[in-house]
Amino acid sequence: MTVFFEDVDRWDGESHGTYEVTEGEIVEFAERYDPQWFHTDPERAAESPYGDLIASGWHTAAMSMRLFVEGFLDETATMGAKGLDRLRWPAPVHPGDELTIHSTIRGVDEESGTEDYGVVRWGVETTAGEKTVLALEALVLVARA
Template sequence: MEYFEDVTVGDTDAFGSYGATASEITDFAERYDPQPFHTDPEAAADSPFGGLVASGWHTAAMTMRLLVDEFLADGATRGALGVDELRWRRPVRPGDELTVTTEIVDKEGWDDELGVVSVRITTEADGEEALTMVGLVLYERRTAP
């Protein structure tokens, strides 16, 4: 288990593989972001994207799945305070394989039980930046300061 004291600014990690599918893209969009370029391949072909693309929120959700499975699972994490600097750099398309890179960019105490770790998160789709953000992750302290 990795606690706040174990986290080191500058540490990086890369992990995951998540395949985006057309059916998952349209299912998510029909429920949460029903814009035609997310839900209708024919309408999407006439959009600025030139084809079906995942909602940015879906890209964030797929990123979260990889983070939970590969990054947060071994940490004494207790949720998050939010994200900063969220950007969708390029659309995710059916067939893209997503991977995630993390970099610890800052850490500070929050209270006697928790610390906040700022994690720069980059999601790539087939090797190209698709999403970037900084997560503000709460970590349990092993001992009070």
């Protein structure tokens, strides 16, 4: 069932998915997009305050996006997004962490949309166990029925 703007509150307060982060994936992403030593050099990173490699925040955002799509957006009549607000990485992601995404609807804005869509302000939080590793608000365009 496709969820349209009028019924988007169906996704309020949901948690979804798990994604296991691997060392290889952290290094591969970082070498391509964020080649800082604490993302790419396991030996040097072991001596860092993090004690291990950590994923780039942008990698954490990409993994979170995958979980958001698989958990919510695949079944929603989305039409893209207007942007993100309040993007934060409160704790690092390490190899072996298992990510889960949680969403909360923070608001719907019928005025910013058109007769074809409305704008949903989705609070997204990604956790690895008890720690929050990403928090943001996404302004998602959702088609009207």
